Amino acid sequence: MAPAPHVAKREDSLTRGERKNLTRNGLLQAALNLIGEGRSFTSLGIREIAREAGIVPNAFYRHFRNTDELGLALVEEVGITLRRLLREARQVGEGKSEMVRRSVLVYQHYVKQNRLLFLFISSERAGGSRILRLAIRNEVSHFTHEMAQDLRRLGAYEGLSTSSLQMICGLIVTAMLGAAPEILDLPAGQPLLEAEMTEDFVRQLQLILLGASCWRDQPPALLASSRMRPKQP
Amino acid sequence: MAPAPHVAKREDSLTRGERKNLTRNGLLQAALNLIGEGRSFTSLGIREIAREAGIVPNAFYRHFRNTDELGLALVEEVGITLRRLLREARQVGEGKSEMVRRSVLVYQHYVKQNRLLFLFISSERAGGSRILRLAIRNEVSHFTHEMAQDLRRLGAYEGLSTSSLQMICGLIVTAMLGAAPEILDLPAGQPLLEAEMTEDFVRQLQLILLGASCWRDQPPALLASSRMRPKQP
DNA sequence: CTGCATTGTGTACAAGTGTCCACTGAAAGT
DNA sequence: ACTTTCAGTGGACACTTGTACACAATGCAG
Numbered sequence A, B: 001m002a003p004a005p006h007v008a009k010r011e012d013s014l015t016r017g018e019r020k021n022l023t024r025n026g027l028l029q030a031a032l033n034l035i036g037e038g039r040s041f042t043s044l045g046i047r048e049i050a051r052e053a054g055i056v057p058n059a060f061y062r063h064f065r066n067t068d069e070l071g072l073a074l075v076e077e078v079g080i081t082l083r084r085l086l087r088e089a090r091q092v093g094e095g096k097s098e099m100v101r102r103s104v105l106v107y108q109h110y111v112k113q114n115r116l117l118f119l120f121i122s123s124e125r126a127g128g129s130r131i132l133r134l135a136i137r138n139e140v141s142h143f144t145h146e147m148a149q150d151l152r153r154l155g156a157y158e159g160l161s162t163s164s165l166q167m168i169c170g171l172i173v174t175a176m177l178g179a180a181p182e183i184l185d186l187p188a189g190q191p192l193l194e195a196e197m198t199e200d201f202v203r204q205l206q207l208i209l210l211g212a213s214c215w216r217d218q219p220p221a222l223l224a225s226s227r228m229r230p231k232q233p
Numbered sequence C: 001c002t003g004c005a006t007t008g009t010g011t012a013c014a015a016g017t018g019t020c021c022a023c024t025g026a027a028a029g030t
Numbered sequence D: 001a002c003t004t005t006c007a008g009t010g011g012a013c014a015c016t017t018g019t020a021c022a023c024a025a026t027g028c029a030g
Helices: A016-036 A046-053 A057-062 A067-090 A099-113 A115-124 A130-154 A162-185 A191-214 B016-036 B046-053 B057-062 B067-090 B099-113 B115-124 B130-154 B162-185 B191-214
Strands: none
Touching: A016 A046, A016 A057, A016 A067, A016 A115, A046 A057, A046 A067, A067 A099, A067 A115, A067 A130, A099 A115, A099 A162, A099 A191, A115 A130, A115 A162, A130 A162, A130 B162, A162 A191, A162 B130, A162 B162, A162 B191, A191 B162, A191 B191, B016 B046, B016 B057, B016 B067, B016 B115, B046 B057, B046 B067, B067 B099, B067 B115, B067 B130, B099 B115, B099 B162, B099 B191, B115 B130, B115 B162, B130 B162, B162 B191
Protein backbone atom coordinates (compact mmCIF):
# COMPACT_ATOMS: atom_id res chain seq x y z
CA MET A 1 0.00 0.00 0.00
CA ALA A 2 1.30 3.42 -0.89
CA PRO A 3 2.18 5.50 2.14
CA ALA A 4 -0.38 8.26 1.80
CA PRO A 5 0.61 9.95 -1.45
CA HIS A 6 -1.73 12.84 -0.94
CA VAL A 7 0.93 15.33 -1.90
CA ALA A 8 1.96 14.75 -5.47
CA LYS A 9 3.96 17.96 -5.82
CA ARG A 10 7.10 18.85 -3.92
CA GLU A 11 6.72 16.98 -0.71
CA ASP A 12 9.43 19.00 0.98
CA SER A 13 9.61 22.74 1.56
CA LEU A 14 6.16 22.82 3.08
CA THR A 15 5.48 24.25 6.47
CA ARG A 16 3.42 22.16 8.81
CA GLY A 17 0.36 24.37 8.56
CA GLU A 18 0.45 24.23 4.79
CA ARG A 19 0.54 20.46 4.88
CA LYS A 20 -2.39 20.34 7.24
CA ASN A 21 -4.41 22.61 5.02
CA LEU A 22 -3.53 20.38 2.12
CA THR A 23 -5.00 17.24 3.60
CA ARG A 24 -7.90 19.26 4.94
CA ASN A 25 -8.72 20.35 1.43
CA GLY A 26 -8.19 16.75 0.44
CA LEU A 27 -10.97 15.77 2.81
CA LEU A 28 -13.29 18.44 1.47
CA GLN A 29 -12.58 17.38 -2.09
CA ALA A 30 -13.02 13.74 -1.15
CA ALA A 31 -16.48 14.45 0.22
CA LEU A 32 -17.38 16.34 -2.94
CA ASN A 33 -16.07 13.53 -5.11
CA LEU A 34 -18.26 11.02 -3.30
CA ILE A 35 -21.22 13.32 -3.77
CA GLY A 36 -20.36 13.43 -7.45
CA GLU A 37 -20.58 9.65 -7.58
CA GLY A 38 -24.20 9.77 -6.56
CA ARG A 39 -23.85 9.42 -2.81
CA SER A 40 -25.67 11.99 -0.71
CA PHE A 41 -23.64 13.95 1.78
CA THR A 42 -25.85 13.02 4.72
CA SER A 43 -25.11 9.36 4.20
CA LEU A 44 -21.35 9.80 4.02
CA GLY A 45 -19.26 8.32 6.79
CA ILE A 46 -15.98 9.33 8.32
CA ARG A 47 -14.23 6.20 7.16
CA GLU A 48 -15.56 6.60 3.66
CA ILE A 49 -14.35 10.16 3.31
CA ALA A 50 -10.98 9.40 4.85
CA ARG A 51 -10.49 6.44 2.53
CA GLU A 52 -11.29 8.57 -0.51
CA ALA A 53 -8.87 11.20 0.74
CA GLY A 54 -6.15 8.61 1.13
CA ILE A 55 -5.65 8.87 4.87
CA VAL A 56 -6.43 6.63 7.80
CA PRO A 57 -9.87 7.09 9.41
CA ASN A 58 -8.51 8.45 12.65
CA ALA A 59 -6.68 11.28 10.93
CA PHE A 60 -10.09 12.72 10.07
CA TYR A 61 -10.48 13.84 13.68
CA ARG A 62 -7.40 16.05 13.40
CA HIS A 63 -9.45 18.31 11.13
CA PHE A 64 -13.14 17.90 11.97
CA ARG A 65 -15.04 16.58 14.94
CA ASN A 66 -17.66 14.92 12.72
CA THR A 67 -19.08 15.01 9.24
CA ASP A 68 -21.37 17.90 10.07
CA GLU A 69 -18.39 20.08 10.80
CA LEU A 70 -16.90 19.16 7.47
CA GLY A 71 -20.23 20.06 5.93
CA LEU A 72 -20.04 23.52 7.46
CA ALA A 73 -16.62 23.98 5.88
CA LEU A 74 -18.18 23.06 2.55
CA VAL A 75 -20.92 25.60 3.12
CA GLU A 76 -18.21 28.22 3.48
CA GLU A 77 -16.94 27.26 0.03
CA VAL A 78 -20.49 27.58 -1.18
CA GLY A 79 -20.50 31.17 0.01
CA ILE A 80 -17.31 31.95 -1.85
CA THR A 81 -18.64 30.27 -4.97
CA LEU A 82 -21.87 32.24 -4.91
CA ARG A 83 -19.97 35.49 -4.51
CA ARG A 84 -17.87 34.65 -7.55
CA LEU A 85 -21.04 33.94 -9.47
CA LEU A 86 -22.28 37.43 -8.71
CA ARG A 87 -18.98 38.88 -9.89
CA GLU A 88 -19.26 37.01 -13.15
CA ALA A 89 -22.89 37.94 -13.56
CA ARG A 90 -22.02 41.60 -13.20
CA GLN A 91 -19.96 41.36 -16.35
CA VAL A 92 -22.72 40.35 -18.71
CA GLY A 93 -23.14 44.02 -19.44
CA GLU A 94 -26.18 46.15 -19.24
CA GLY A 95 -27.63 46.02 -22.72
CA LYS A 96 -31.25 45.39 -21.88
CA SER A 97 -31.88 43.29 -24.94
CA GLU A 98 -31.20 39.64 -24.33
CA MET A 99 -29.59 40.43 -21.02
CA VAL A 100 -31.73 37.87 -19.24
CA ARG A 101 -30.81 35.15 -21.69
CA ARG A 102 -27.13 35.96 -21.37
CA SER A 103 -27.40 35.80 -17.59
CA VAL A 104 -29.13 32.45 -17.75
CA LEU A 105 -26.42 31.05 -20.00
CA VAL A 106 -23.75 32.32 -17.64
CA TYR A 107 -25.57 30.72 -14.75
CA GLN A 108 -25.99 27.37 -16.45
CA HIS A 109 -22.35 27.31 -17.40
CA TYR A 110 -21.37 28.20 -13.87
CA VAL A 111 -23.51 25.46 -12.36
CA LYS A 112 -21.99 22.88 -14.65
CA GLN A 113 -18.52 24.14 -13.93
CA ASN A 114 -19.06 23.91 -10.17
CA ARG A 115 -21.15 20.77 -10.46
CA LEU A 116 -20.12 19.15 -7.19
CA LEU A 117 -20.74 22.19 -5.05
CA PHE A 118 -24.15 22.78 -6.57
CA LEU A 119 -25.03 19.16 -6.05
CA PHE A 120 -24.13 19.68 -2.43
CA ILE A 121 -26.16 22.87 -2.09
CA SER A 122 -29.19 21.52 -3.85
CA SER A 123 -29.52 18.37 -1.83
CA GLU A 124 -28.51 19.69 1.59
CA ARG A 125 -30.49 22.90 1.32
CA ALA A 126 -33.67 21.06 2.14
CA GLY A 127 -32.64 17.78 3.70
CA GLY A 128 -30.27 16.19 6.10
CA SER A 129 -28.81 17.94 9.10
CA ARG A 130 -30.65 20.96 10.40
CA ILE A 131 -27.46 22.83 11.14
CA LEU A 132 -26.26 22.47 7.58
CA ARG A 133 -29.63 23.50 6.25
CA LEU A 134 -29.65 26.71 8.25
CA ALA A 135 -26.06 27.48 7.33
CA ILE A 136 -26.81 27.10 3.65
CA ARG A 137 -29.97 29.15 3.96
CA ASN A 138 -27.92 31.85 5.60
CA GLU A 139 -25.44 31.86 2.74
CA VAL A 140 -28.24 31.98 0.20
CA SER A 141 -29.79 34.86 2.08
CA HIS A 142 -26.54 36.79 1.81
CA PHE A 143 -26.48 36.04 -1.88
CA THR A 144 -29.99 37.38 -2.28
CA HIS A 145 -29.06 40.51 -0.40
CA GLU A 146 -26.05 41.23 -2.57
CA MET A 147 -28.09 40.58 -5.67
CA ALA A 148 -30.60 43.17 -4.56
CA GLN A 149 -27.81 45.66 -4.03
CA ASP A 150 -26.51 44.94 -7.49
CA LEU A 151 -29.91 45.47 -9.03
CA ARG A 152 -30.27 48.74 -7.21
CA ARG A 153 -26.83 49.86 -8.31
CA LEU A 154 -27.78 48.98 -11.84
CA GLY A 155 -30.26 51.79 -11.80
CA ALA A 156 -33.39 50.00 -12.92
CA TYR A 157 -36.32 49.55 -10.58
CA GLU A 158 -35.85 52.94 -8.97
CA GLY A 159 -39.39 53.06 -7.71
CA LEU A 160 -39.18 49.93 -5.66
CA SER A 161 -38.68 49.87 -1.94
CA THR A 162 -35.76 47.91 -0.63
CA SER A 163 -38.00 45.30 0.87
CA SER A 164 -39.78 44.76 -2.41
CA LEU A 165 -36.50 44.46 -4.22
CA GLN A 166 -35.42 41.81 -1.79
CA MET A 167 -38.65 39.98 -2.19
CA ILE A 168 -38.11 39.95 -5.94
CA CYS A 169 -34.54 38.77 -5.63
CA GLY A 170 -35.70 36.08 -3.26
CA LEU A 171 -38.02 34.80 -5.94
CA ILE A 172 -35.27 34.92 -8.54
CA VAL A 173 -32.89 33.02 -6.31
CA THR A 174 -35.55 30.43 -5.56
CA ALA A 175 -36.03 29.93 -9.27
CA MET A 176 -32.28 29.70 -9.81
CA LEU A 177 -31.69 27.14 -7.09
CA GLY A 178 -34.75 25.22 -8.19
CA ALA A 179 -33.34 25.02 -11.69
CA ALA A 180 -29.93 23.81 -10.56
CA PRO A 181 -30.85 20.15 -10.00
CA GLU A 182 -32.51 19.99 -13.38
CA ILE A 183 -29.42 21.41 -15.01
CA LEU A 184 -27.28 18.87 -13.23
CA ASP A 185 -29.53 15.96 -14.12
CA LEU A 186 -29.48 16.75 -17.81
CA PRO A 187 -28.39 13.72 -19.77
CA ALA A 188 -25.26 14.73 -21.61
CA GLY A 189 -25.59 15.14 -25.34
CA GLN A 190 -29.21 16.22 -25.55
CA PRO A 191 -28.78 19.75 -26.81
CA LEU A 192 -32.41 20.29 -27.74
CA LEU A 193 -33.63 19.21 -24.33
CA GLU A 194 -31.22 21.63 -22.75
CA ALA A 195 -32.31 24.41 -25.08
CA GLU A 196 -35.90 23.83 -24.12
CA MET A 197 -35.04 24.05 -20.45
CA THR A 198 -33.02 27.18 -21.02
CA GLU A 199 -35.87 28.81 -22.88
CA ASP A 200 -38.31 28.00 -20.11
CA PHE A 201 -35.97 29.40 -17.49
CA VAL A 202 -35.43 32.57 -19.51
CA ARG A 203 -39.15 33.14 -19.84
CA GLN A 204 -39.67 32.59 -16.13
CA LEU A 205 -37.12 35.24 -15.30
CA GLN A 206 -38.58 37.59 -17.86
CA LEU A 207 -41.95 37.08 -16.27
CA ILE A 208 -40.56 37.99 -12.88
CA LEU A 209 -38.86 41.08 -14.20
CA LEU A 210 -41.98 42.08 -16.08
CA GLY A 211 -43.93 41.77 -12.88
CA ALA A 212 -41.25 43.79 -11.11
CA SER A 213 -41.51 46.61 -13.60
CA CYS A 214 -45.28 46.79 -13.05
CA TRP A 215 -45.01 46.44 -9.29
CA ARG A 216 -46.06 49.33 -7.08
CA ASP A 217 -45.31 49.27 -3.40
CA GLN A 218 -48.40 49.32 -1.28
CA PRO A 219 -48.55 52.55 0.70
CA PRO A 220 -50.30 51.08 3.73
CA ALA A 221 -48.89 47.91 5.19
CA LEU A 222 -51.84 45.59 5.52
CA LEU A 223 -49.98 43.01 7.48
CA ALA A 224 -51.95 41.64 10.37
CA SER A 225 -55.33 43.32 10.20
CA SER A 226 -56.90 43.50 6.77
CA ARG A 227 -59.21 46.39 7.52
CA MET A 228 -57.56 48.98 5.34
CA ARG A 229 -58.06 49.19 1.61
CA PRO A 230 -55.39 47.30 -0.35
CA LYS A 231 -56.02 49.21 -3.60
CA GLN A 232 -53.06 47.86 -5.47
CA PRO A 233 -53.20 49.22 -9.03
CA MET B 1 -40.81 -8.98 23.64
CA ALA B 2 -44.34 -8.53 22.34
CA PRO B 3 -45.14 -10.74 19.36
CA ALA B 4 -45.52 -8.09 16.66
CA PRO B 5 -48.44 -6.00 17.89
CA HIS B 6 -48.74 -4.11 14.65
CA VAL B 7 -52.48 -4.64 14.59
CA ALA B 8 -54.07 -3.01 17.57
CA LYS B 9 -57.63 -3.46 16.37
CA ARG B 10 -59.43 -6.76 15.86
CA GLU B 11 -56.67 -9.16 14.97
CA ASP B 12 -59.08 -11.67 13.53
CA SER B 13 -61.59 -11.25 10.76
CA LEU B 14 -59.00 -9.87 8.41
CA THR B 15 -58.30 -11.36 5.07
CA ARG B 16 -54.70 -12.06 4.25
CA GLY B 17 -54.41 -9.28 1.68
CA GLU B 18 -55.76 -6.76 4.17
CA ARG B 19 -53.22 -7.83 6.73
CA LYS B 20 -50.41 -7.51 4.25
CA ASN B 21 -51.52 -4.06 3.27
CA LEU B 22 -51.65 -3.17 6.92
CA THR B 23 -48.01 -3.95 7.63
CA ARG B 24 -47.07 -2.48 4.30
CA ASN B 25 -48.61 0.80 5.34
CA GLY B 26 -46.87 0.29 8.64
CA LEU B 27 -43.56 0.26 6.83
CA LEU B 28 -44.41 3.40 4.89
CA GLN B 29 -45.50 5.15 8.04
CA ALA B 30 -42.40 3.96 9.86
CA ALA B 31 -40.17 5.49 7.19
CA LEU B 32 -42.10 8.75 7.42
CA ASN B 33 -41.84 8.74 11.21
CA LEU B 34 -38.08 8.35 11.01
CA ILE B 35 -37.94 11.22 8.55
CA GLY B 36 -39.94 13.25 11.02
CA GLU B 37 -37.30 12.60 13.65
CA GLY B 38 -34.71 14.35 11.55
CA ARG B 39 -33.26 11.41 9.65
CA SER B 40 -33.06 11.75 5.89
CA PHE B 41 -34.74 9.09 3.81
CA THR B 42 -31.61 8.28 1.84
CA SER B 43 -29.78 7.31 4.98
CA LEU B 44 -32.51 5.01 6.24
CA GLY B 45 -31.78 1.30 6.40
CA ILE B 46 -33.96 -1.72 6.05
CA ARG B 47 -33.38 -2.81 9.62
CA GLU B 48 -34.14 0.65 10.94
CA ILE B 49 -37.44 0.89 9.12
CA ALA B 50 -38.47 -2.64 10.04
CA ARG B 51 -37.61 -2.03 13.69
CA GLU B 52 -39.72 1.13 13.74
CA ALA B 53 -42.56 -0.75 12.08
CA GLY B 54 -42.37 -3.47 14.70
CA ILE B 55 -41.44 -6.35 12.46
CA VAL B 56 -38.33 -8.40 11.96
CA PRO B 57 -35.85 -7.10 9.33
CA ASN B 58 -36.39 -9.98 6.94
CA ALA B 59 -40.10 -9.36 6.70
CA PHE B 60 -39.29 -6.13 4.93
CA TYR B 61 -38.43 -8.10 1.81
CA ARG B 62 -41.95 -9.47 1.62
CA HIS B 63 -43.07 -5.96 0.64
CA PHE B 64 -40.18 -4.18 -1.03
CA ARG B 65 -36.96 -5.30 -2.62
CA ASN B 66 -35.03 -2.39 -1.13
CA THR B 67 -35.50 1.04 0.35
CA ASP B 68 -35.70 2.68 -3.06
CA GLU B 69 -38.79 0.67 -3.87
CA LEU B 70 -40.38 1.79 -0.64
CA GLY B 71 -39.46 5.32 -1.62
CA LEU B 72 -41.35 4.92 -4.88
CA ALA B 73 -44.40 3.84 -2.93
CA LEU B 74 -44.05 7.01 -0.89
CA VAL B 75 -43.84 9.05 -4.06
CA GLU B 76 -47.18 7.60 -5.06
CA GLU B 77 -48.65 8.93 -1.84
CA VAL B 78 -47.08 12.24 -2.69
CA GLY B 79 -49.03 12.26 -5.92
CA ILE B 80 -52.28 11.61 -4.12
CA THR B 81 -51.49 14.28 -1.57
CA LEU B 82 -50.77 16.89 -4.21
CA ARG B 83 -53.99 16.09 -5.99
CA ARG B 84 -55.92 16.61 -2.77
CA LEU B 85 -54.16 19.92 -2.32
CA LEU B 86 -55.44 21.05 -5.68
CA ARG B 87 -58.95 20.00 -4.73
CA GLU B 88 -58.77 22.02 -1.55
CA ALA B 89 -57.26 24.99 -3.33
CA ARG B 90 -60.14 25.02 -5.79
CA GLN B 91 -62.48 25.76 -2.93
CA VAL B 92 -60.96 29.03 -1.85
CA GLY B 93 -63.46 30.68 -4.14
CA GLU B 94 -62.89 33.09 -6.94
CA GLY B 95 -63.22 36.47 -5.32
CA LYS B 96 -60.18 38.19 -6.72
CA SER B 97 -59.56 40.27 -3.65
CA GLU B 98 -57.28 38.53 -1.19
CA MET B 99 -57.55 35.31 -3.12
CA VAL B 100 -53.80 34.91 -3.23
CA ARG B 101 -53.47 35.35 0.50
CA ARG B 102 -56.20 32.84 1.15
CA SER B 103 -54.51 30.34 -1.13
CA VAL B 104 -51.23 30.83 0.65
CA LEU B 105 -52.84 30.23 4.00
CA VAL B 106 -54.47 27.08 2.72
CA TYR B 107 -51.15 25.91 1.39
CA GLN B 108 -49.27 26.60 4.60
CA HIS B 109 -51.87 24.79 6.60
CA TYR B 110 -51.75 21.88 4.23
CA VAL B 111 -47.98 21.61 4.40
CA LYS B 112 -48.06 21.58 8.17
CA GLN B 113 -50.83 19.03 8.18
CA ASN B 114 -48.91 16.72 5.86
CA ARG B 115 -45.58 17.59 7.41
CA LEU B 116 -43.89 14.22 6.96
CA LEU B 117 -44.75 13.86 3.31
CA PHE B 118 -43.58 17.37 2.52
CA LEU B 119 -40.37 16.73 4.39
CA PHE B 120 -39.93 13.71 2.20
CA ILE B 121 -40.65 15.59 -1.03
CA SER B 122 -38.49 18.54 -0.19
CA SER B 123 -35.40 16.60 0.68
CA GLU B 124 -35.63 13.85 -1.93
CA ARG B 125 -36.62 16.12 -4.77
CA ALA B 126 -33.04 17.24 -5.20
CA GLY B 127 -30.92 14.67 -3.46
CA GLY B 128 -30.44 11.02 -2.90
CA SER B 129 -31.40 8.38 -5.39
CA ARG B 130 -31.78 9.40 -8.99
CA ILE B 131 -34.79 7.17 -9.49
CA LEU B 132 -36.65 8.79 -6.63
CA ARG B 133 -35.72 12.23 -7.82
CA LEU B 134 -37.12 11.61 -11.28
CA ALA B 135 -40.26 10.02 -9.89
CA ILE B 136 -40.92 13.02 -7.69
CA ARG B 137 -40.19 15.40 -10.52
CA ASN B 138 -42.68 13.52 -12.61
CA GLU B 139 -45.34 13.85 -9.95
CA VAL B 140 -44.63 17.55 -9.57
CA SER B 141 -44.87 17.95 -13.31
CA HIS B 142 -48.33 16.42 -13.26
CA PHE B 143 -49.26 18.77 -10.48
CA THR B 144 -48.10 21.74 -12.51
CA HIS B 145 -50.08 20.54 -15.46
CA GLU B 146 -53.30 20.20 -13.52
CA MET B 147 -52.77 23.58 -11.97
CA ALA B 148 -52.48 25.13 -15.41
CA GLN B 149 -55.75 23.46 -16.41
CA ASP B 150 -57.39 24.84 -13.29
CA LEU B 151 -56.18 28.34 -14.04
CA ARG B 152 -57.46 28.09 -17.56
CA ARG B 153 -60.81 26.81 -16.38
CA LEU B 154 -60.95 29.71 -13.97
CA GLY B 155 -61.27 32.04 -16.92
CA ALA B 156 -58.52 34.50 -16.18
CA TYR B 157 -55.47 34.74 -18.40
CA GLU B 158 -57.43 34.10 -21.57
CA GLY B 159 -54.79 35.63 -23.75
CA LEU B 160 -52.03 33.31 -22.73
CA SER B 161 -50.89 30.36 -24.77
CA THR B 162 -50.93 26.99 -23.07
CA SER B 163 -47.16 26.83 -23.02
CA SER B 164 -46.94 30.21 -21.32
CA LEU B 165 -49.50 29.19 -18.76
CA GLN B 166 -47.49 26.11 -17.97
CA MET B 167 -44.34 28.14 -17.67
CA ILE B 168 -46.09 30.39 -15.18
CA CYS B 169 -47.44 27.48 -13.18
CA GLY B 170 -43.99 25.96 -13.19
CA LEU B 171 -42.68 29.09 -11.55
CA ILE B 172 -45.48 29.09 -9.00
CA VAL B 173 -44.85 25.47 -8.12
CA THR B 174 -41.14 26.13 -7.79
CA ALA B 175 -41.91 28.93 -5.37
CA MET B 176 -44.32 26.72 -3.45
CA LEU B 177 -41.95 23.82 -3.08
CA GLY B 178 -39.13 26.20 -2.27
CA ALA B 179 -41.22 27.64 0.54
CA ALA B 180 -42.14 24.28 2.01
CA PRO B 181 -38.85 23.63 3.87
CA GLU B 182 -38.99 27.08 5.39
CA ILE B 183 -42.52 26.48 6.57
CA LEU B 184 -41.48 23.19 8.08
CA ASP B 185 -38.42 24.63 9.79
CA LEU B 186 -40.39 27.37 11.48
CA PRO B 187 -39.78 27.28 15.22
CA ALA B 188 -43.13 26.71 16.83
CA GLY B 189 -44.63 29.65 18.66
CA GLN B 190 -43.15 32.48 16.67
CA PRO B 191 -46.28 33.91 15.12
CA LEU B 192 -44.71 37.12 13.91
CA LEU B 193 -41.92 35.31 12.13
CA GLU B 194 -44.48 33.17 10.42
CA ALA B 195 -46.57 36.19 9.49
CA GLU B 196 -43.52 37.79 7.91
CA MET B 197 -42.84 34.69 5.87
CA THR B 198 -46.45 34.49 4.81
CA GLU B 199 -46.45 38.09 3.71
CA ASP B 200 -43.30 37.59 1.67
CA PHE B 201 -44.74 34.54 0.01
CA VAL B 202 -47.98 36.34 -0.78
CA ARG B 203 -46.14 39.18 -2.39
CA GLN B 204 -44.04 36.82 -4.46
CA LEU B 205 -47.13 35.14 -5.83
CA GLN B 206 -48.77 38.48 -6.47
CA LEU B 207 -45.69 39.53 -8.38
CA ILE B 208 -45.87 36.43 -10.52
CA LEU B 209 -49.56 36.94 -11.24
CA LEU B 210 -48.98 40.59 -11.97
CA GLY B 211 -46.30 39.60 -14.44
CA ALA B 212 -48.67 37.04 -15.91
CA SER B 213 -51.38 39.60 -16.47
CA CYS B 214 -48.90 41.81 -18.37
CA TRP B 215 -47.38 38.93 -20.28
CA ARG B 216 -47.77 38.82 -24.03
CA ASP B 217 -46.69 35.79 -25.97
CA GLN B 218 -43.92 36.74 -28.32
CA PRO B 219 -45.14 36.56 -31.91
CA PRO B 220 -41.71 35.73 -33.28
CA ALA B 221 -40.02 33.01 -31.29
CA LEU B 222 -36.38 33.87 -31.23
CA LEU B 223 -35.47 30.42 -30.07
CA ALA B 224 -32.54 28.64 -31.63
CA SER B 225 -32.44 29.85 -35.18
CA SER B 226 -34.38 33.02 -35.69
CA ARG B 227 -34.82 32.52 -39.39
CA MET B 228 -38.26 30.96 -39.51
CA ARG B 229 -41.36 32.68 -38.26
CA PRO B 230 -43.36 30.31 -36.04
CA LYS B 231 -46.15 32.84 -35.67
CA GLN B 232 -47.50 31.53 -32.43
CA PRO B 233 -50.89 33.14 -31.77
C1' DC C 1 -59.88 -32.15 5.42
C1' DT C 2 -55.34 -31.78 2.90
C1' DG C 3 -51.72 -29.42 0.95
C1' DC C 4 -49.92 -25.27 -0.86
C1' DA C 5 -48.58 -20.48 -0.75
C1' DT C 6 -47.20 -16.81 1.72
C1' DT C 7 -46.28 -13.73 5.76
C1' DG C 8 -43.40 -13.37 9.53
C1' DT C 9 -39.60 -15.43 12.79
C1' DG C 10 -34.88 -16.83 14.40
C1' DT C 11 -30.15 -17.53 13.63
C1' DA C 12 -26.03 -16.59 11.38
C1' DC C 13 -22.29 -14.38 8.86
C1' DA C 14 -19.35 -11.22 6.51
C1' DA C 15 -18.60 -6.53 6.07
C1' DG C 16 -18.75 -1.89 7.45
C1' DT C 17 -19.05 1.78 11.06
C1' DG C 18 -17.57 5.39 14.94
C1' DT C 19 -14.38 5.93 18.31
C1' DC C 20 -10.68 4.82 21.93
C1' DC C 21 -5.75 4.11 22.91
C1' DA C 22 -0.86 3.80 22.32
C1' DC C 23 2.44 4.88 19.07
C1' DT C 24 5.74 7.19 15.39
C1' DG C 25 8.23 10.68 13.07
C1' DA C 26 9.27 14.99 11.87
C1' DA C 27 8.54 19.99 12.08
C1' DA C 28 8.72 23.87 15.45
C1' DG C 29 10.00 26.09 19.61
C1' DT C 30 13.54 26.56 23.20
C1' DA D 1 20.95 20.05 20.80
C1' DC D 2 17.10 19.35 23.48
C1' DT D 3 12.29 18.82 24.11
C1' DT D 4 7.60 19.56 22.78
C1' DT D 5 3.80 19.42 19.62
C1' DC D 6 0.91 17.19 16.63
C1' DA D 7 -0.60 15.16 11.90
C1' DG D 8 -0.91 10.65 10.73
C1' DT D 9 -0.61 5.30 11.76
C1' DG D 10 -2.21 0.77 13.45
C1' DG D 11 -4.87 -2.16 16.14
C1' DA D 12 -8.79 -3.07 18.72
C1' DC D 13 -13.60 -2.73 20.58
C1' DA D 14 -18.52 -2.92 20.40
C1' DC D 15 -22.03 -2.11 17.15
C1' DT D 16 -24.97 -1.92 13.10
C1' DT D 17 -25.95 -3.27 8.54
C1' DG D 18 -27.77 -6.19 4.33
C1' DT D 19 -28.79 -10.55 3.17
C1' DA D 20 -29.08 -15.81 3.13
C1' DC D 21 -31.26 -20.02 4.89
C1' DA D 22 -34.26 -22.90 7.41
C1' DC D 23 -38.46 -22.82 9.76
C1' DA D 24 -43.22 -21.71 11.93
C1' DA D 25 -47.96 -20.32 11.57
C1' DT D 26 -51.98 -19.57 9.09
C1' DG D 27 -55.25 -18.05 5.41
C1' DC D 28 -57.08 -20.18 1.39
C1' DA D 29 -57.93 -23.17 -2.73
C1' DG D 30 -58.47 -27.97 -4.15
